[in-house]
Amino acid sequence: MNSQTKTNEEFRANHNGYRRPSHASVKPTPFMYQNVTQVPPTKDWRNEGAVTDVKHQQPAVSAIQLYVRGLIYILVGCCWAFSAVAAVEGITKLKTGQLISLSEQQLVDCDTAGNNRGCGGGYPDGAFEFIQQNQGLTTEENYPYQAVEGTCNTENENVAQITGYQDVPPTPISVAVDASGQSFQYYSGGIFEGDCGTNLDHAVTLVGYGDADDGTKYWLVKNSWGTEWGEEGYIRMKRGVDAAEGVCGITLVASYPTA
Numbered sequence: 001m002n003s004q005t006k007t008n009e010e011f012r013a014n015h016n017g018y019r020r021p022s023h024a025s026v027k028p029t030p031f032m033y034q035n036v037t038q039v040p041p042t043k044d045w046r047n048e049g050a051v052t053d054v055k056h057q058q059p060a061v062s063a064i065q066l067y068v069r070g071l072i073y074i075l076v077g078c079c080w081a082f083s084a085v086a087a088v089e090g091i092t093k094l095k096t097g098q099l100i101s102l103s104e105q106q107l108v109d110c111d112t113a114g115n116n117r118g119c120g121g122g123y124p125d126g127a128f129e130f131i132q133q134n135q136g137l138t139t140e141e142n143y144p145y146q147a148v149e150g151t152c153n154t155e156n157e158n159v160a161q162i163t164g165y166q167d168v169p170p171t172p173i174s175v176a177v178d179a180s181g182q183s184f185q186y187y188s189g190g191i192f193e194g195d196c197g198t199n200l201d202h203a204v205t206l207v208g209y210g211d212a213d214d215g216t217k218y219w220l221v222k223n224s225w226g227t228e229w230g231e232e233g234y235i236r237m238k239r240g241v242d243a244a245e246g247v248c249g250i251t252l253v254a255s256y257p258t259a
Helices: 008-015 064-066 077-098 104-110 125-131
Strands: 164-166 173-177 202-211 217-222 234-236 256-258
Touching: 064 104, 077 104, 077 125, 077 173, 077 256, 104 125, 125 173, 125 256
Parallel strands: none
Antiparallel strands: 164 256, 173 202, 173 256, 202 217, 217 234
């Protein structure tokens, strides 16, 4: 079933797994621009080789749900893991010069002691805390995505490490949006101005910003719903709007890893 054939309720249950706790165990370091005049008018981290190909989180089922499959069919999303991993992939490229596809499955299986609950929902800041405490992440090749929660495999070598996380960007960053509306579900291209609120339920990765041909400013966002959605897996969301929270609340929660 693709995004065009699911009801909005089914789609949200399958794809939107952002769950932010009321408080975090580790506070992010505040970010300050060293020189605001050095901020470029446009940015696309894909052009600097800091963004891997669009991935597909797929509908995911927990181990218990697999056991009773056919009787209970409650699906939830692992978007928080994809958002965090994409940000770590970016900072790893900028630090080492190597773009490595990292493992979302490692987060889904292993980051379960705190507020994150595998494909039962989570948030990127919690993933960054886990990656820091775990001394890194392994590769997608070593620990491939299964779209189902499994037993944590601790035998894989970690290849990408971070030292913490901060709350705004000079790299690809994790952000949360309200993706509950049908206009987001059925987005196929153009500058998205949103029929949405600020009930943040989906984690994505902001990989750039720019101006359209008509001068409309936009955020460039990488999603995790495969390349058939949106603009080959991306969405351009209008920026510079009057509301401080931005379209669909995109400016309310943002963080990125440091290395």
